[in-house]
Amino acid sequence: MIWVNTVVQGLMLGGLYALFATGLSLVFGIMRLVNLAHGDLIVFAAFAILVIVEVLGLDPFVSALLAAPLLFAAGWALQRLVLNRVLGRDILPPLLVTFGLSVALQNGMLEVFSADSRRIRSGALESASVALGPVTLGMLPLLTFASAVAAIFLLNRIFYATALGRAFRATSDDPVTASLMGINPRSVFAIATGLAMVTVTLAALYLGMRANFDPSIGPARLIYAFEAVIIGGLGSLWGTLAGGIIIGLAQTAGAAVNPEWQILAGHLAFLVVLLVRPRGLFPRAFD
Amino acid sequence: MLQTQGLTASYGQFKALFGIDIRVDAGECVAIIGANGAGKTTLMRAIAGVLRNAPEMILHRGEPIGDMAADRVMRRGIAMVPEGRRLFPSLTVEENLLIGGQVRRAAGPWDLAAVHRLFPILKERRSNPATALSGGQQQMVAIGRALMSNPEVLLCDEISLGLAPVVIRDIYAALPAIRATGAAVVLVEQDIARALAVADRVYCLMEGRVTLEGRPRELTREAIHAAYFGALA
Numbered sequence A: 001m002i003w004v005n006t007v008v009q010g011l012m013l014g015g016l017y018a019l020f021a022t023g024l025s026l027v028f029g030i031m032r033l034v035n036l037a038h039g040d041l042i043v044f045a046a047f048a049i050l051v052i053v054e055v056l057g058l059d060p061f062v063s064a065l066l067a068a069p070l071l072f073a074a075g076w077a078l079q080r081l082v083l084n085r086v087l088g089r090d091i092l093p094p095l096l097v098t099f100g101l102s103v104a105l106q107n108g109m110l111e112v113f114s115a116d117s118r119r120i121r122s123g124a125l126e127s128a129s130v131a132l133g134p135v136t137l138g139m140l141p142l143l144t145f146a147s148a149v150a151a152i153f154l155l156n157r158i159f160y161a162t163a164l165g166r167a168f169r170a171t172s173d174d175p176v177t178a179s180l181m182g183i184n185p186r187s188v189f190a191i192a193t194g195l196a197m198v199t200v201t202l203a204a205l206y207l208g209m210r211a212n213f214d215p216s217i218g219p220a221r222l223i224y225a226f227e228a229v230i231i232g233g234l235g236s237l238w239g240t241l242a243g244g245i246i247i248g249l250a251q252t253a254g255a256a257v258n259p260e261w262q263i264l265a266g267h268l269a270f271l272v273v274l275l276v277r278p279r280g281l282f283p284r285a286f287d
Numbered sequence B: 001m002l003q004t005q006g007l008t009a010s011y012g013q014f015k016a017l018f019g020i021d022i023r024v025d026a027g028e029c030v031a032i033i034g035a036n037g038a039g040k041t042t043l044m045r046a047i048a049g050v051l052r053n054a055p056e057m058i059l060h061r062g063e064p065i066g067d068m069a070a071d072r073v074m075r076r077g078i079a080m081v082p083e084g085r086r087l088f089p090s091l092t093v094e095e096n097l098l099i100g101g102q103v104r105r106a107a108g109p110w111d112l113a114a115v116h117r118l119f120p121i122l123k124e125r126r127s128n129p130a131t132a133l134s135g136g137q138q139q140m141v142a143i144g145r146a147l148m149s150n151p152e153v154l155l156c157d158e159i160s161l162g163l164a165p166v167v168i169r170d171i172y173a174a175l176p177a178i179r180a181t182g183a184a185v186v187l188v189e190q191d192i193a194r195a196l197a198v199a200d201r202v203y204c205l206m207e208g209r210v211t212l213e214g215r216p217r218e219l220t221r222e223a224i225h226a227a228y229f230g231a232l233a
């Protein structure tokens, strides 16, 4: 029954990758922007939560709740002040700017927080687990997975059942015509990046509680997120969840065979999906 | 109420409009006619704020709006039915209508129910993706979407383009109901006869200039012909 355990652990790990990827997927879906600083923003958010935990002595979850609106504002401002100015027909300027932001964030965090490995302590939760038949599940991985599903469910509700989501989809279809509806595409983009930063906060909470982090690990998280988004199909949030799960499953399966194969197996799964379905599993009709 | 003064527009080096002066009074129906490439769409896009200009080139209620972005122009009550309809493919028929009144909902007669009364088929098809509709139905959605904000001025760019004559008749049949609510309507139209039949006043554009203006009854065939095709035609 070892394989059942492997599958379940892989599923849970996939939840974490899906959380990494959600914000990237959201922003790409709405404004076709690939944010190369996404991984560093996750690390930045993890430090933000850590600071609140340590300075105010609060529980990590409460700290994340406090950090979320601040990071929403940061995302909003980043879009308004920087990214909106470089968005356009040419995809190169936004790539360069977010690449620059990635480097700047890493250096800034190194300066402020040093290269030391840090962790967000969650007390008893760290070792808590539940037994499900033959499988023993860590409480944290389980919470991560549940949070990923909940976040993607909520974002989908926003997308398909609210006026804001309608504006997201319309602006994504055709920003000029959206502006003829009285919608300011730049404000819509700013709200989208703000929302993406809320999902980044959630990803950062679990990243920081589950493993050590330091200012340099952002780009590696970006790669997992990127692979999850591409496997799932650009612009599809449920696809992103599926993509995260596929990478998680592949990694756990690879590790079960040989611990050194964990990372490689994830990347191989990504390549295999791309070979079979070049546009990902659930591509949106148009992009 | 809405006026352009020496309005110019260009695409890069190419000048598309050379000093256009037109005027739309409250509740009026003004037709803009002209051959392909005359600059009609460019004029509509400039007024709607898609193309930006010097502020005083466009006045609305006496205020300069030429440099305003499209979303701000729309919130002042100037709505557009763009050329080619431009429905949102990710939205259903009903969502396409709702988004027209999402940001600006002035007091007025138009809401989802009123648009459904005007074009009953849109109620039947409300859950369909907008792009699954026929061309005529899509045009109805585009018109209804613009009405949802209860605009003061409705700019319509070639609402008959590419539609069968019976369908065009159905669409034009909605015009009296729209005008009855007090909105001014600007109709860009290549079908001269149809434009003359419904408009209070007509402007003819040729190569980026106004070549003729007047009330349909006062214009002779010859004058229109010359203004539309140029003196040599």
Ligand SMILES: Nc1ncnc2c1ncn2[C@@H]1O[C@H](COP(=O)(O)OP(=O)(O)OP(=O)(O)O)[C@@H](O)[C@H]1O
Residues within 6 Å of the ligand: B011, B014, B016, B034, B035, B036, B037, B038, B039, B040, B041, B042, B043, B083, B190
């Ligand atoms: N995006 C653009 N880039 C460059 N030139 C353009 C662009 N759009 C229009 N033009 C040019 O500007 C001129 C006016 O075009 P416009 O679309 O306003 O004409 P129109 O009267 O609406 O024509 P139609 O009846 O074909 O719709 C034309 O010569 C056209 O080729």
Ligand SMILES: [Mg+2]
Residues within 6 Å of the ligand: B040, B041, B042, B083, B157, B158
């Ligand atoms: Mg045109």
